[in-house]
Amino acid sequence: MNTRILVAVLACTATLHAPVAQAADGPEKLVACATTQADRATSRSETQTRSQSWLDQRVPYSQQACHRNDFGDYRTDCSGYLSMAWGLTHSRTTSTLHEVATEVPRADLLPGDALVHHNHAALFIRWADAARTEPVVREHTGPDGEPPVERKWTAETANAYTPLRYNNVVEDSALAHSAVG
Structure with missing residues (x-):
């Protein structure tokens, strides 16, 4: 695993459990961001638009902050x-994303799917190679203050992650056919 990815994994480790902030009176409280009534049906193209919004806004990484946009x-x-990116009711943790997603074969990853490790998660964008071994992902990693990035992972890094597909994803036929690029 290359050093940059290792730093990303270590930075996201604390999201194994929901992030906490110490309350003035002692007990820890979960950082609460606004919620919606239900997980939305989100198209693959919408996952790309939604995830790009944080790249464009250079949203700083923090395990104890929320960001609101459209x-x-x-x-x-x-x-x-x-x-x-998926349009979930609330911010899940890496250990609870599987509750709204299903594992898929790695070779079947499509834009908007995810690669999840027990302590890090990234949005799959496309394959960088025809052999479908090196994914291009968008991910939000630490240290604190860093914005999300889009980068290519090595096959070795990708193989350490479980491929997941959001249960409420809506297929975009044109986008699904352009998963390599």
Whole structure:
């Protein structure tokens, strides 16, 4: 695993459990961002638009902050970023994303799917190679203050992650056919 990805994984480790902020009176409280009534049906092209919004806005990474834009109010860490891209009711953690998604074969990844490790999550954008081994992903990693990025992962890095598909994804036929690029 290259050093840059290792730093990303370590930075997102705390999202294994929901981020917490110490209350003045002692007990820890979850950082709460606004919620919606239901997880939305989100098209693959919408996941791209939604995730691009945080890249364009250079939303700073934090496990204890929320960001609100036209797409909602979500925690600004890796799983909050994926929750926003998918249009979930609230910011999930890396350990609860599987509750709204299904594992898929790695070779079947399409734009808007995810690659999730027990302590980091990234949005799949496309394959960088025809062999479908090196994904291009969008991810929100630390350290604090860094904006989300789009980058190519090595096959070795990708193989450490579980491919997931959001249960309420709506297929875009043109987008699904252009998954390599």
